[in-house]
Amino acid sequence: MLHSLAPPHGGEDNGAVFQGVREKDENLRIVLALGRELENRGIPVYYTRTTDVFQTPFEKAQIANQTGADFFLSIHRNSGVNPGEYSGVESLVYEKSGPALELAENINGALGEIGFKEIGVFAEPEIAVLRRTEMPAVLAEIGFINSEEDNRILEENFDEIVKSLADAVEGTISEEQIQAQAVRTYRVQVGTFREKNRASQLVERVKAEGFPVILDADQGIYRIQVGSYQELENAVTMERLLRRRGFSTLITD
Ligand SMILES: [Zn+2]
Incomplete structure (x- = not known):
């Protein structure tokens, strides 16, 4: 600064x-x-x-x-x-x-x-x-x-x-x-799609497993993300749970 x-x-x-x-x-x-x-x-x-x-x-x-x-x-x-x-x-x-x-x-x-x-x-x-x-x-x-x-x-x-x-x-x-x-938050991303249908299908799958899922649409890209964490640690914990259920994951901020 x-x-x-x-x-x-x-x-x-x-x-x-x-x-x-x-x-x-x-x-x-x-x-x-x-x-x-x-x-x-x-x-x-x-x-x-x-x-x-x-x-x-x-x-x-x-x-x-x-x-x-x-x-x-x-x-x-x-x-x-x-x-x-x-x-x-x-x-x-x-x-x-x-x-x-x-x-x-x-x-x-x-x-x-x-x-x-x-x-x-x-x-x-x-x-x-x-x-x-x-x-x-x-x-x-x-x-x-x-x-x-x-x-x-x-x-x-x-x-x-x-x-x-x-x-x-x-x-x-x-x-x-x-x-x-404080504005910076971590999310666990489980997929990105250009087709809304495929994105919606994944959202349903994640939801069915009981995870707090968000569908984020930006410039024609659909991102399926879980949670919103200020602490990286908490995102990592969620990532582990998702992987155990067979989702491929990536942490974004
Ligand atoms: Zn002066």
Whole structure:
């Protein structure tokens, strides 16, 4: 499972600036620390930039697409019109569904526990890095750069924040893997036919022996299968029973 990290802004684009602190530097500092933490946990990371260079959001999306990463995460610091007016973390996604929403909620929740106000997750389909990326993408705003409260939380808990972001990423990845595995089931196949009559005859024979038989038709092929198991072991047990009754078998997933 690969992860693409995109520090926003860079080069001539400073992002938000407050009291001499430039957002582009803040973003890169957080991203490099997070990347190191993820790599230590065995999660490979691609960066759209690791130095102070300018890229358009479209270029960032293109770089990510070329890596084939499974997630895209862009880390910003937010900025209010007036200093101190707003504070808290928010995450933006293309649409509020699927793995991107899950990652966004995990990030907000993790940072909320550290003490940031949780503003929420919002759908922003017009943002280029969300629209142009081919993988689930999240743009996370790690507090407001012109909120003294947010800056204090960030400085006092920097290492913990990096670990929490990594936990959010790692948690989302393992949740996705568990879901992918749950969908995978094993069946014991006792025959395939192009003719429906012959398939039906075998279905009747299997049924007569008392097995839970399924007739699966796909693109003109009839597959006769028995059971549906998440554990390979259980499919093997069923296969043994079927063979004992004289059926020829094959385990499929
Ligand atoms: Zn920004």
